[in-house]
């Protein structure tokens with residue numbers, strides 16, 4: 001599914017036209033119940049102070065994937081995350097973690113999170129911070145487990161240093177360790193790389209991928225960084241004014257929204273009448289051009305061959321045809337009207 005909630009689209013991530021997420025559970029070959037989605041958000045609505053903030057939000061996150069959760073400021077991402085963490089209850093709809101309703105202790109035990117504020121105690125060591133959070137999750141305080149997660153985030157050597165002495169990048173790694181200390185199935189991360197330097201960002205990204213792929217966790221990443229999301233997320237959902245307006249894998253999004261710009265370069269100027277003909281053919285999607293260059297966004301697989309054939313028929317010598325795949329940022333900006341009032 002790509003475009004949602006009346007802006008277009010077919011609903012591949014939904015089971016029906018009412019915006020329901022596909023079933024989180026089904027039977028395996030022996031008829032046992034199998035959880036297919038680690039996070040399921042099914043037609044959630046939420047009002048705050050009389051304003052409709054979430055208007056029927058549906059998406060799902062699978063085990064072993066990093067899922068990008070995008071949207072402009074005020075779209076409702078934090079509100080959705082708060083519902084997933086059981087901090088707000090939805091007015092309508094249902095959200096579950098590993099099949100358990102998000103309002104239950106069972107769901108809370110299976111999710112780890114890093115929010116805006118890393119929530120670490122500056123005066124406590126890395127190890128003490130983790131032991132404290134492990135107790136909150138009522139997990140036995142096990143030195144072995146603490147060492148294991150500190151090793152995972154490459155802070156084993158700083159186990160006894162106070163969190164207050166850590167750089168922002170190290171703090172984020174410690175916050176990730178804290179989120180993982182009780183061995184959850186699901187990680188929810190709100191802008192985990194914001195405000196840290198590029199090399200620390202790379203480390204956090206690698207960790208997210210490692211946690212999802214190698215440790216088979218579901219990682220839901222809320223981010224404004226399109227490049228980051230494009231690099232590491234298998235699938236995404238874009239929220240705009242409380243509605244999911246775009247969702248699916250990057251390949252699915254490209255298929256629906258167009259595969260990017262194509263450039264045709266000719267060795268001589270394109271005859272003016274031919275240029276006018278191409279320009280007036282709406283499905284060619286001509287964007288701009290110069291004497292011997294045509295830039296267009298093909299509306300179907302046949303567009304580029306049709307343009308090339310039209311040029312060849314008129315004797316234009318084609319030097320080069322190149323295609324640039326649409327970036328996530330281009331697709332995002334074509335659908336999200338940032339800065340416009342809700």
Ligand SMILES: Nc1ncnc2c1ncn2[C@@H]1O[C@H](COP(=O)(O)OP(=O)(O)OP(=O)(O)O)[C@@H](O)[C@H]1O
Nearest residue numbers: 048049051053071072073074075076077078079080
């Ligand atoms: N407690 C609240 N009471 C009333 N309105 C609220 C409350 N919390 C959030 N809102 C409003 O709900 C809308 C969605 O806010 P939310 O924080 O979920 O957006 P967001 O997508 O996380 O934005 P950002 O990217 O800026 O963090 C905003 O218009 C915000 O002003």
